[in-house]
Amino acid sequence: MLKTALLSIALAAASLVPSAHAATAWDEAVSGDLSNVGLTPNGVSMTAGSNFVVGTTGRSVQGIVDRDYFTFTIAAGFQLDALLVLPGSTFLGPESISFIAFQAGPQFTVSPTSNSPEGLLGYWLYGPNDLGLDILQQMGSSPGAVGFFGALPAGTYSVWIQETGTGVANYNFDFQVSQVPEPGTALFMAAGLAALGWRARKR
Template identity: 30%
Template sequence: MKKTLISILSFIASLGIVSSAQAFSLYDEVSEGDLSNVGATPTQLGSLTLGNNLLRATFNRGINTDPDYFSFTIPQGQILTEIKLNSWNTSPFFEDIAFIGIEEGLSFDFVFSNTNNANPAAGLLGWSHLRSTQIGTDKILTEMALSNLDPISSGLAIVVNEEADNNPYTPEQIAQFPSGVTEDLLKANLRSAGTIGTTGSTVGWFPGATGFKLPLGPGNYSIWLRQGSDIRISVELDFNTQKVSEPRSVLGLTLVLGLGLVTVISKRKFN
């Protein structure tokens, strides 16, 4: 596995990809106000800059429903290589297994269907179970890309079971759990994210998403952040873009990263 990853990184370097270490504040709800709560009119964030694009958002469902919808553009000549979860904060601490979905275009018209039980994720380009165990990894974009595959084929079942097995919650976090919430319950929620969802369930894998090849190429995209409880989740997401010097390099990179990451997610959690 180590040799495989080194080979991928060496190939990427040979393509002449240029990245920027400078972090750009794409949006910060604390200073810029609440992101849109309406999918038809997401907050328009414009074009991603080359390198790191940081977005800070707080969302929940609960009594005072506050989902977040926003749109952005990946410019021509650039690719989105990862969406990294930098931070996850709740008060009290709670692993609710939130949701992040992506559609093509500058609006988000997907809604969960009560009638299309065979393919409830139909209409989504991709999606992932947003969770604290993704902090510091590039799991989000990869899980979105592979969300058209069942959790066994994509490797998601292995990933979430490894997360649960690795005792992901600190003593400080456990001490903050809401009344009635236990470590075993939250670990069970993690494991259920890698199983086939059933009608009425809030955590699980659901078919219907289109899926896509990695990295994500130029175009307009919209994202939906949501979760199902009154507890508000605050996250920082890093949308990392890179530049490819030659058009033919994009295809090569897509093939290499796509195949390499399918192998990684199938065998171990991301690092």
């Protein structure tokens, strides 16, 4: 009986969650090179589910830096839950730095040569050890940034990606967006679990 009740609650909760998708939000090989200027970032569409952003960054032997900037909006009722560094991302060695940062708003106004995280919402120096992992919380807790905790709520954000080494480094990110759980759904689940706990104690 207890197993049946648990299954009923799980199925009911699942029916309240919309199905998510997985799609490429931007692939530089297909959509073109992302902007190299923070004040004029490309707009990238993000919807519920996995949103893949794929590109390259680095520095030429002549010293020309390829920075990538884009902006995206999380719609009302949704949130950015995770940012995964996917396999396919490559790195130029221990002397280089792979860098990703967020700023609130539709432009990236923090200077890339300021050497200061002031004004950044969050950032992270990602590397081979981050492959397959979610780095969103590390970004929110990096020193000197404005900072955030948990999922990023609805709003407009800008992203800066850069590799400092000489050469070309690939990046492959998954921006995972989900619908914010409705209070009614959370209460339903809590009440059901509480009832099951009470029933288990009576046995």
